[in-house]
Structure formats: C-alpha cells, structure tokens
Amino acid sequence: MKELGFFPEQNFQAGVRPAVLVGDQIQGIQQLAHPLTDEFWKNAVRNPFYRPTKQATTVRIDADVLAWLRSKGKGYQTKINAILRDAMIHEITHEQKKASS
Structure with missing residues (x-):
C-alpha cells in the first residue's frame, strides 16, 4: 500500500484512493461531535489572530473632531x-x- 502524502494532489498522483466512511462510521463520528450550546458561546473568545479586511473610503469629519483625534x-x-x-x-x-425581550 502506498503511503498517503500531506497534500491531496500527492495522493491523487500516487494513485491512492481516499478512505470512504460508511453508515456506522459516520454515526459514530456524529456521536462524538458535541453540539455547540449557548454555554459554550458564552465562554468563547475572539481569535487573537483575526484581522478584519480594511476598505479604503472617504469620510467627511467635522474639523474639531479630526483635530481632537489627531x-x-x-x-x-x-x-x-x-x-x-x-x-x-x-x-x-x-x-x-x-x-429577545
């Protein structure tokens, strides 16, 4: 049996067929997966590496507000x-x- 490579393209080129999960295997995996409850999300924290994309725009700001910020x-x-x-x-x-109220 050929060893699986790290990248899917390597596996395809090597002629390795991916494993297929069937019936009982899928059900077993679903039983291991826990639903995400409100309690889970209450304790969740934002990913510290998350950086939203920036978009350039033009905004007209009052001069005194801009002076204060600068x-x-x-x-x-x-x-x-x-x-x-x-x-x-x-x-x-x-x-x-x-x-919600």
Whole structure:
C-alpha cells in the first residue's frame, strides 16, 4: 500500500484512493461531535489572530473632531475605527436584547 502524502494532489498522483466512511462510521463520528450550546458561546473568545479586511473610503469629519483625534498622537485612523466598532457592537447587542425581550 502506498503511503498517503500531506497534500491531496500527492495522493491523487500516487494513485491512492481516499478512505470512504460508511453508515456506522459516520454515526459514530456524529456521536462524538458535541453540539455547540449557548454555554459554550458564552465562554468563547475572539481569535487573537483575526484581522478584519480594511476598505479604503472617504469620510467627511467635522474639523474639531479630526483635530481632537489627531491631537492624541499617531494612529488617529485606528482610533476612528475603534470608536465606530464600539458603536456598532453597542447597537448590535442593544438590538439583540430588544429582540429577545
């Protein structure tokens, strides 16, 4: 029997057929998988390596607001994003609480 390679293309080129799961094997695997409960998600944390994609845009901001942000030092665009993200999360959680009550 040929040894399986790390990449699927290697297996195909080597003429190795992938294993096929049938009936009882699939059922056994499904029994091992635990459903993700609300308790699980309550303790979940965001992946520390997650980085959302950035999109360039043009935004018109009041001069005094921009001056205040720039006065805080380097990274004023990151601060703008953080402020907007906090507002977005606050609104989403507020809407979810409102919908569940």
